[in-house]
Amino acid sequence: MRTNRVILFLLTLLLIAAVPASAQWIPCLGDSATGGAWTAPDLPTIPELVSTGGKLHATVVLTDEQQRLTFKTPPNAAPSDTNVIKCAPQYVRVFKGIGAMPPLPKTTGDYPDPMPGPTLRARLGDMIELTFLNQINPANFGDSIDRGDVNTGSGCDESSNGYPNKAGGGKDTYPDCFHGSSTANIHFHGTHTNPNSTGDNVFIEIRPSMRTGGKPVVTAASVATPFSDFFQRCERELGANVLSLWPHTWKDLPSAYTTRQEELLKKYDMTPNIKKLWPVDAAQIKRGDWPQYYMGAYPYCYQIPKYTDTVFPPPASTTEHMGHTGGPLSPPPQKPLQMGQSPGLHWYHAHKHGSTAIDVGNGMTGAFVIEGQYDDDFDKFYGAGWTRRQPVLVINQIGVTPNLERGKNGTNRVDKGPDFSVNGRLRPVMKMQRGEVKLWRIVNTSGRAGTHIMGMYTQAGQPAVDASGKPLFTYYQTAQDGVQFSPTNFGSPGFTNNQFLLAAGNRADLLVQAPMTPGVYNFMAKNEVDPSDLPGQNLVTLFSVNVTESTATGNAAKLMTTAPTFPPFLQDIQKAEVKGTKEVTFSTGPTFGEHRINHKKFDGEVGELVLLNTVEEWKVVNETFGPAISHPFHIHINPFQVTEVFDPNAALSSSAGPGTLTSTGTTTVTGTGTSFGTLRTGTVLSIPGQGFYTVLSVQSDTSLTLTGAGPTVTNSAYSINVPQYVFVNSPAPLPGQCYLNPTDPSTWKPCSSVPQPPAATPPSSTNNIWWDVFPIPSGITVTWANANTQKIPGYFKLRSRFVDYSGYYVIHCHILAHEDRGMMTVVEVAPAASPYSHD
Amino acid sequence: MPDWSIKIVQSSSGDGAEFIPDLKGKTAGDPLECMVDDLVTWNNTTEEEHQPWPADNSYTALPNDQVLPRGGPNYLSDIIPAGGSSRPSYDVAQPASAPATWTVYYICALHPYVESERGTIIGNTY
Numbered sequence: 017m018r019t020n021r022v023i024l025f026l027l028t029l030l031l032i033a034a035v036p037a038s039a040q041w042i043p044c045l046g047d048s049a050t051g052g053a054w055t056a057p058d059l060p061t062i063p064e065l066v067s068t069g070g071k072l073h074a075t076v077v078l079t080d081e082q083q084r085l086t087f088k089t090p091p092n093a094a095p096s097d098t099n100v101i102k103c104a105p106q107y108v109r110v111f112k113g114i115g116a117m118p119p120l121p122k123t124t125g126d127y128p129d130p131m132p133g134p135t136l137r138a139r140l141g142d143m144i145e146l147t148f149l150n151q152i153n154p155a156n157f158g159d160s161i162d163r164g165d166v167n168t169g170s171g172c173d174e175s176s177n178g179y180p181n182k183a184g185g186g187k188d189t190y191p192d193c194f195h196g197s198s199t200a201n202i203h204f205h206g207t208h209t210n211p212n213s214t215g216d217n218v219f220i221e222i223r224p225s226m227r228t229g230g231k232p233v234v235t236a237a238s239v240a241t242p243f244s245d246f247f248q249r250c251e252r253e254l255g256a257n258v259l260s261l262w263p264h265t266w267k268d269l270p271s272a273y274t275t276r277q278e279e280l281l282k283k284y285d286m287t288p289n290i291k292k293l294w295p296v297d298a299a300q301i302k303r304g305d306w307p308q309y310y311m312g313a314y315p316y317c318y319q320i321p322k323y324t325d326t327v328f329p330p331p332a333s334t335t336e337h338m339g340h341t342g343g344p345l346s347p348p349p350q351k352p353l354q355m356g357q358s359p360g361l362h363w364y365h366a367h368k369h370g371s372t373a374i375d376v377g378n379g380m381t382g383a384f385v386i387e388g389q390y391d392d393d394f395d396k397f398y399g400a401g402w403t404r405r406q407p408v409l410v411i412n413q414i415g416v417t418p419n420l421e422r423g424k425n426g427t428n429r430v431d432k433g434p435d436f437s438v439n440g441r442l443r444p445v446m447k448m449q450r451g452e453v454k455l456w457r458i459v460n461t462s463g464r465a466g467t468h469i470m471g472m473y474t475q476a477g478q479p480a481v482d483a484s485g486k487p488l489f490t491y492y493q494t495a496q497d498g499v500q501f502s503p504t505n506f507g508s509p510g511f512t513n514n515q516f517l518l519a520a521g522n523r524a525d526l527l528v529q530a531p532m533t534p535g536v537y538n539f540m541a542k543n544e545v546d547p548s549d550l551p552g553q554n555l556v557t558l559f560s561v562n563v564t565e566s567t568a569t570g571n572a573a574k575l576m577t578t579a580p581t582f583p584p585f586l587q588d589i590q591k592a593e594v595k596g597t598k599e600v601t602f603s604t605g606p607t608f609g610e611h612r613i614n615h616k617k618f619d620g621e622v623g624e625l626v627l628l629n630t631v632e633e634w635k636v637v638n639e640t641f642g643p644a645i646s647h648p649f650h651i652h653i654n655p656f657q658v659t660e661v662f663d664p665n666a667a668l669s670s671s672a673g674p675g676t677l678t679s680t681g682t683t684t685v686t687g688t689g690t691s692f693g694t695l696r697t698g699t700v701l702s703i704p705g706q707g708f709y710t711v712l713s714v715q716s717d718t719s720l721t722l723t724g725a726g727p728t729v730t731n732s733a734y735s736i737n738v739p740q741y742v743f744v745n746s747p748a749p750l751p752g753q754c755y756l757n758p759t760d761p762s763t764w765k766p767c768s769s770v771p772q773p774p775a776a777t778p779p780s781s782t783n784n785i786w787w788d789v790f791p792i793p794s795g796i797t798v799t800w801a802n803a804n805t806q807k808i809p810g811y812f813k814l815r816s817r818f819v820d821y822s823g824y825y826v827i828h829c830h831i832l833a834h835e836d837r838g839m840m841t842v843v844e845v846a847p848a849a850s851p852y853s854h855d
Numbered sequence: 856m857p858d859w860s861i862k863i864v865q866s867s868s869g870d871g872a873e874f875i876p877d878l879k880g881k882t883a884g885d886p887l888e889c890m891v892d893d894l895v896t897w898n899n900t901t902e903e904e905h906q907p908w909p910a911d912n913s914y915t916a917l918p919n920d921q922v923l924p925r926g927g928p929n930y931l932s933d934i935i936p937a938g939g940s941s942r943p944s945y946d947v948a949q950p951a952s953a954p955a956t957w958t959v960y961y962i963c964a965l966h967p968y969v970e971s972e973r974g975t976i977i978g979n980t981y
Contacts, residue, residue: 038979039857039890040878082877089890090981091856104857105878126879156860156877158896159935159942174943175894176930227938288936416858417894422946423856428892428981430856 044103059444063116108378130440133382141322163291192838206362215318225312234312242270250317280311323356328584354819359388360498373832381461393580433464452568463832488531495525504783506579521789551735552704603639611839623841638792644707646791648830656816663793667737679726723799822847874974908964
């Protein structure tokens with residue numbers, strides 16, 4: 017026995033010696049201890065906090081811990097299922113739900129694996145009462161400060177790679193830079209509620225609790241009494257009037273809490289070399305505004321409004337509106353609730369300006385299921401409690417410090433962000449019975465890439481179809497961004513087994529039926545920041561489905577064909593309802609990496625002003641001209657409908673080009689294995705990660721000239737796009753193409769042959785989709801005779817009802833590094849019209 | 856691209872401090888092994904200020920002209936207050952002409968003669 021032990025010891029030493037010096041990698045979940053194949057992990061169920069008795073009364077703790085994170089190596093490898101994945105213990109900031117069930121899966125290594133924040137589950141009409149605690153130990157991360165403290169540097173996070181200077185070519189400056197990463201708040205994405213005070217307020221900043229003896233001084237116990245008092249009063253105030261914006265002022269919070277907060281903030285302000293926080297709060301309180309800074313704890317309290325009228329618009333009411341958050345104006349007579357909260361899959365995430373990208377990347381996201389008749393109707397068909405057993409699938413790109421703070425000139429940066437995880441796992445496996453139907457509730461919480469859903473594939477990477485080419489799985493989309501589809505769209509061919517984009521922030525519900533053929537199938541996607549990325553992207557597995565031998569029976573094996581009851585307030589917005597128009601411009605440039613709205617970086621000032629209870633139509637413009645980025649537009653509080661999309665880069669047809677091409681940033685492109693001779697002038701080459709380039713002339717099968725400077729690429733894949741839009745009349749446009757005059761902006765819009773979202777036509781139309789995130793088509797630089805150039809922006813038009821809740825919220829790009837760095841502005845919804853009238 | 860934290864803790868002998876990679880099983884004196892362009896920060900758990908500063912392989916502080924300006928590629932951190940963490944973050948950049956594996960030696964600039972206040976970071980290319 018002793019001899020065996022000695023041999024084992026020596027073998028262990030040899031094994032250790034054989035491992036080359038490298039990072040502190042550790043075995044990943046699913047790695048074989050004996051060097052065998054990796055085993056895909058099971059899809060875990062995310063613990064839930066569920067409302068009872070009409071309220072979601074719970075505690076969410078923001079803490080930090082070392083988790084086992086995955087990294088592709090090398091980091092700049094394109095996303096792929098075949099990349100080498102390594103794991104390392106990493107400090108991350110994460111949400112935990114006290115008492116959330118089921119318990120977290122058992123840790124199988126030295127460090128826990130990632131898990132989204134607890135799924136919040138409530139019902140229309142419920143009160144949301146969340147005790148939010150920030151117990152991060154900020155010293156486990158690099159120093160990251162709140163108020164642009166300049167004594168020790170720029171006020172931004174800093175790195176020895178030079179950040180914040182030369183960030184993407186320019187320079188980031190406070191407050192539009194990465195900073196204050198352990199300070200947090202929660203945005204309840206998709207909720208239609210009070211945007212102020214203790215509602216969906218993203219302007220507040222809750223610092224980590226100060227610590228004594230290594231322990232936070234602000235705890236659940238220390239705020240229990242004042243928060244309990246507060247929640248009880250909140251129930252009374254909002255219970256009496258769902259449209260109340262209570263609490264209005266700092267004095268509406270319990271004095272035990274506000275006094276302690278003042279003490280803590282003043283104590284924090286004694287820290288050397290920082291800008292003080294309490295004077296900011298004090299000035300805001302004096303003005304009657306809601307204060308910005310808090311220490312360790314915050315009570316979120318708001319109601320999920322339930323629309324109870326059977327018609328839309330609702331009959332008028334004489335109730336007085338008492339909701340304005342401040343200001344001298346008398347509130348106008350209150351209208352009844354104009355729109356309810358849509359029941360569906362919503363979500364929540366960190367939204368403190370300057371740290372959304374890193375915090376969301378760390379994993380500070382979670383699903384928020386709001387139940388209603390939509391769920392009841394599914395349960396009526398599939399059985400009681402069915403919807404609660406359906407998989408909630410939280411996609412994220414989990415990682416640590418953003419690319420801009422590391423490496424030089426793009427080296428060793430992560431291409432397209434970290435790999436997609438689902439419920440904290442890479443490529444997990446879900447089980448389904450043969451023929452079983454499930455409702456997949458998917459949210460892309462990534463702060464960067466869109467997930468372009470490609471559909472079901474076999475393990476061999478082929479589309480999962482039978483011998484006749486019919487898909488083995490059937491799925492149809494039943495909701496978008498937490499808003500159910502209308503009966504017209506429910507189960508329609510256009511939304512069945514379709515490929516679609518889940519941009520960062522988007523959600524989709526899919527009603528899915530498994531095939532009768534057992535086996536393991538992959539639900540696959542591509543990374544997309546812009547449609548031009550797609551041709552060069554690999555298929556990656558989001559998750560797999562293991563179809564077992566057992567067979568589903570009864571309704572569990574039937575796709576429900578009748579749409580859930582459609583709430584009246586979701587009927588399409590009619591053109592006649594529109595009372596105002598706006599144009600909002602997102603732009604990247606002139607230096608790449610400078611992101612703005614209306615040519616201005618975020619500064620806290622109001623960028624758009626809307627009158628409460630009016631309907632507006634906005635033209636949302638993208639003046640990004642390369643590399644192409646379809647910035648995902650997001651607005652808080654109210655969803656919108658899209659009525660027009662103009663994508664000047666749209667393709668009439670697209671196909672992968674043969675061979676590869678090389679260009680050094682000049683007009684000349686050389687090919688290897690190409691057949692350029694077949695290309696027509698005006699054809700567009702789409703180059704992954706680079707954008708679109710128009711062919712000016714063709715010299716040979718391996719040489720052509722572009723209309724402007726080309727990309728800098730070597731042996732790159734590319735696709736050949738026959739463009740939808742052409743900007744020269746000679747040669748004549750192909751059938752289906754549209755000519756737009758580059759010198760006449762009035763022609764820069766979709767032509768009649770391009771399908772558009774269903775127009776909202778009277779008397780009523782209910783087949784347009786509701787969104788809260790929509791990618792704005794990128795712009796294009798076109799060149800024509802005599803080398804004239806013109807930049808033509810992309811755009812879409814939205815209509816939204818700015819109803820029910822006045823106050824301040826934001827629009828921003830949901831590529832969160834763009835938001836942190838300036839691509840956000842404030843929307844003010846004012847409760848009263850101008851006092852002037854000429855009637 | 857991982858981030859790493861190194862704890863600055865009171866020395867077990869009671870004099871001065873020690874640097875310990877904040878990973879299970881690591882002890883004072885262990886190197887932090889990482890990949891090129893990983894980020895490293897220091898977490899000062901002691902009641903004194905410290906400042907990681909690059910050194911040569913005999914733990915002699917590199918002169919200012921090889922380290923400054925602040926925020927340059929060899930600059931490890933400002934002075935870290937008691938209970939605080941480092942700034943800027945240190946990007947483990949591969950020095951020019953360095954081999955595929957290289958070592959960054961560092962000391963505490965405020966206590967350069969305290970032998971326990973020494974550490975190493977081993978960088979690797981992919």
